[in-house]
Amino acid sequence: xxxxxxxxxxFNVPExxxxxFNCTYSNSASQSFFWYRxxxxxxxxxxxxxxxxxxxxxxxxxxxxRASQYISLLIRDSKLSDSATYLCAVNPRGxxxxxxxxxxxxxxx
Amino acid sequence: xxxxxxxxxxxFRKEGQNVTLSCEQNLNHDAMYWYRQDPGQGLRLIYxxxxxxxxxxxxIAEGYSVSREKKESFPLTVTSAQKNxxxxxxxxxxxxxxxxxxxxxxGTQLSVx
Numbered sequence: 001x002x003x004x005x006x007x008x009x010x011f012n013v014p015e016x017x018x019x020x021f022n023c024t025y026s027n028s029a030s031q032s033f034f035w036y037r038x039x040x041x042x043x044x045x046x047x048x049x050x051x052x053x054x055x056x057x058x059x060x061x062x063x064x065x066r067a068s069q070y071i072s073l074l075i076r077d078s079k080l081s082d083s084a085t086y087l088c089a090v091n092p093r094g095x096x097x098x099x100x101x102x103x104x105x106x107x108x109x
Numbered sequence: 110x111x112x113x114x115x116x117x118x119x120x121f122r123k124e125g126q127n128v129t130l131s132c133e134q135n136l137n138h139d140a141m142y143w144y145r146q147d148p149g150q151g152l153r154l155i156y157x158x159x160x161x162x163x164x165x166x167x168x169i170a171e172g173y174s175v176s177r178e179k180k181e182s183f184p185l186t187v188t189s190a191q192k193n194x195x196x197x198x199x200x201x202x203x204x205x206x207x208x209x210x211x212x213x214x215x216g217t218q219l220s221v222x
Contacts, residue, residue, distance in 0.1 A: 099151030
């Protein structure tokens with residue numbers, strides 16, 4: 001089992017819809033969790049840190065479920081510009097982030 | 110504006126050749142990282158450095174070398190020992206290197222001729 005797993009997608013979603021995807025992690029001692037957005041052949045950019053209490057930034061909501069060992073990202077009122085690959089990153093041991101392979105999201109007009 | 114600069118954007122390597130990827134940051138960050146990204150895979154850590162003149166191997170360090178002679182610079186050399194070097198290479202930095210937001214450069218696509 002991979003340390004961090006994501007559904008690769010693609011998720012094809014109509015504009016304006018709500019979409020959610022998860023990222024599971026295997027190390028129960030993990031303390032830090034992040035969602036990054038990556039456009040094709042560009043660098044990843046931090047979208048959100050994920051806190052135990054969950055957090056929201058505009059149309060984006062991130063949640064942490066420690067019992068089931070996953071984090072989630074929900075996007076409401078999706079825009080064409082939300083099309084990208086969403087990477088999750090987990091910090092199970094000190095200085096090294098472990099990355100999922102990403103979930104590809106395609107928003108269709 | 111502060112940021113991380115990687116160069117070149119595209120690089121081609123011949124068989125048996127060593128090539129060096131540049132990474133410079135003016136964010137005054139202590140920690141710097143090199144990742145490799147292959148299609149359908151997550152980012153994998155090659156090397157990281159938390160302080161000048163010190164660096165540690167990541168999960169896939171074989172065939173690569175780095176130096177950290179200045180805080181701003183963390184060049185990566187892909188040696189001839191790396192038999193499958195074709196990938197997208199990303200340099201990143203963070204303030205201190207623990208549980209923190211990473212800032213990435215725009216990446217270098219390395220291909221083998």
